[in-house]
Amino acid sequence: MVGLKFEQKHGKSRVRVGRIWKQPGSGTQHFVEWNVSISLVSDCIPAYTSGDNSDIVATDTMKNTVYVKAKECNEQLSVEDFAIILGKHFTSFYQQVTAAIIKIVEKPWERIYVNGQPHEHGFKLGSEKHTTEVMIKKSGEVQVVSGLEGLALLKTTKSGFEGFIRDKYTILPDTRERMLATEVTASWRYPFNALASIPLKKFYFTERYMDVKTVLVNTFFGPPKDGVYSPSVQSTLYHMANAILVRFPDISSVQLKMPNIHFLPAKLSSKDNPVMVQFEDDVYLPTDEPHGTIEASLSRISSKM
Template structure:
């Protein structure tokens, strides 16, 4: 946060706008195929705006409606499909460059997983369904161009029915949350490919899934939830070198066996 001394007190503040819902649709001119994203955008600004607190002067405050409308305007300006990370960076750059009083912009976005559907074995040109896990990002951009960029997955549900040390009759069901910190130190060092981070997100998700399940014919042994979590984190860092560190949260959702007697007196497990 912005830190200043005001009337002998250490003063910190940030102001912003949360939960701006954006849907953006693109149409490829050559193929005629549509592409769609849905983003929930939150913006926080660190600014020199002491007067709004001690002199009742809000002229240095960027209004929340202005933030909301800026999100819409910048989304419209994106003429080609781009990753949620790139949009967060562009939005944060705008606030730090357009407003002289803004020292740092923090843009947090959650992308809903709208997935193209298949009909008769073929991808539909304009049909989509809502998936489960969400793609998240946070871009923190300073006026100097310094960048802190994270990307994540929320609510990736995975389940396997064997290879679990705890009990072979208990389903191994997890809901995964991952936050990864990219190693770029400035806006200028970010790769200039609109879908670069989308590709990295898919790479990370594939690594997590492959590590959890193992080969399709034999699977992989899991001695504990902690061991599986560690292996997934290590595989992510080894196979996606752009990411400098990861944080994983992996609640184990238990399905416990229950004995139910049938009419014949036999025991049935469910």
């Protein structure tokens, strides 16, 4: 291919797997549901240029590998650790595979409580999802990104938006009193650059996920009695991202997407009666289309994301 640059990868997407672990010595069971996507960077150029498939790892084989590796995990583990296991397998088992990119979304099944007691084998579907993207190269180089999506947050006061650019198309009034609602998508990158540097502590990634979620929520709302004022979604987003980097030195960068989901004050009027009912920040019209989009990333100076 003289004068051309060709890059390729292939894989299998939306491989859904459920896994149950039975706790020894008790009736307690643990359950996860994962949606796995695999991309392999491999030396299989002849498959594209001359129809020679001898160096291709079949995507059906990738799918089967997910179920086999899930079966081999005899103990409960985090979604990041499972992604690392898959990446290590594909880059070590196949000579022609130079890198593996594993993306997994964990469905939020949560243990239910009956009469205040945790049920041994009962689960309900929660809201936000735990995500990860792991890239492993044959050399042992690694990148681990964790995240969450679908974290819906709303506060009924302590939010405003004023002092923005006004021109002939602007009709939005300044306000220091409005609702603030969003659905947070977050991702954060760890500084580990080699497999040997990944912490061996069990559930390390799961605990960090829960800690990050707590900091995001607490920063958004502020103290339970007085809360914290938000002059804009942009300001709240920045303080949430900054709180993550301040609290966790093992996170090198964080990215947040926070759409501004609008609740518009209800108004009833007619031609003859401009104000039929006077609402006072108590009845709203929920709407999610259109909505504002706000996103940003914050990184330590030495970090790239």
